[in-house]
Amino acid sequence: MNISEKWNDVDLYFTNKLQGSDSIMDSVLNANVEAGLPAIDVSPNQGKFLHLLAKLHGAKNILEIGTLGGYSSIWLARALPEDGHLITLEYSEKHARVANENIRRAGVESKIDIMIGPALETLPTLKGKGFSQFDFIFIDADKPNNPHYLKWALELSRPGTVIIGDNVVRNGHVVDGDSKDLNVQGVRQFIDLLSEESRIDSTAIQTVGAKGYDGFVLGVVKE
Numbered sequence: 001m002n003i004s005e006k007w008n009d010v011d012l013y014f015t016n017k018l019q020g021s022d023s024i025m026d027s028v029l030n031a032n033v034e035a036g037l038p039a040i041d042v043s044p045n046q047g048k049f050l051h052l053l054a055k056l057h058g059a060k061n062i063l064e065i066g067t068l069g070g071y072s073s074i075w076l077a078r079a080l081p082e083d084g085h086l087i088t089l090e091y092s093e094k095h096a097r098v099a100n101e102n103i104r105r106a107g108v109e110s111k112i113d114i115m116i117g118p119a120l121e122t123l124p125t126l127k128g129k130g131f132s133q134f135d136f137i138f139i140d141a142d143k144p145n146n147p148h149y150l151k152w153a154l155e156l157s158r159p160g161t162v163i164i165g166d167n168v169v170r171n172g173h174v175v176d177g178d179s180k181d182l183n184v185q186g187v188r189q190f191i192d193l194l195s196e197e198s199r200i201d202s203t204a205i206q207t208v209g210a211k212g213y214d215g216f217v218l219g220v221v222k223e
Helices: 003-017 025-036 046-057 071-075 093-106 118-127 143-155 170-175 182-196
Strands: 061-065 084-092 112-114 137-138 163-167 201-207 212-220
Touching: 003 046, 003 201, 003 212, 025 071, 046 071, 046 137, 046 163, 046 201, 061 071, 061 143, 071 084, 071 093, 071 112, 071 137, 084 093, 084 118, 093 112, 112 118, 112 143, 118 143, 137 143, 143 163, 143 182, 170 182, 170 212, 182 201, 182 212
Parallel strands: 061 084, 061 137, 084 112, 137 163
Antiparallel strands: 163 212, 201 212
16 A cells, blocks of 8 residues: 555544544535536535634634635535534636535535636625625635735734635645746745745645645734
8 A cells, every 4th residue: 555545544534433424425526517617616624624723712703815616615604603604715617517516515605605707806896795804714725826815914904813724735745946837836835925925824734635736824913
């Protein structure tokens, strides 16, 4: 057994032991596959991790940048109180249609609104729609725009807002300053901005598992 197979088996062990059967979330992943969406959802353990972070924080207003098929959206919405709300931004109309059906299937449609279009066009409209501050923000979209998404996340934050960025390790390539990969360069610029930004206290964790070798950035907006 190679190391990546071991990572996958350990991930599956924890999922089975700590989450048990979840037919709804399984059906969401199956629907995404059947619709031909790219298999880039967070893993079940990562979804539960985001859910617990939002719950621990007592989040009531969540912003997600990058919906895909709504798998992480549902995990986050499940952490919300009855009067909580999640806005998720998705570029692709096809992905949004799949996500809408998945969200309806999961029974959390009253807590989630999907906004369709390039996030850098929809983000500036949020304040005008009455969404001026979020207390939990998850960035998981096209990596070259991560620095721009971070700037908007800070603009839409308050002291204490949690900001999380996904896929920041890039299988270790994040340390390659000469990489021609625009995803790597976007993440590096994202990290540079975090290192220079006085309004947020942040760290990163490397992860291994069913999704391979990657990681999250986690930050808290300062008082």
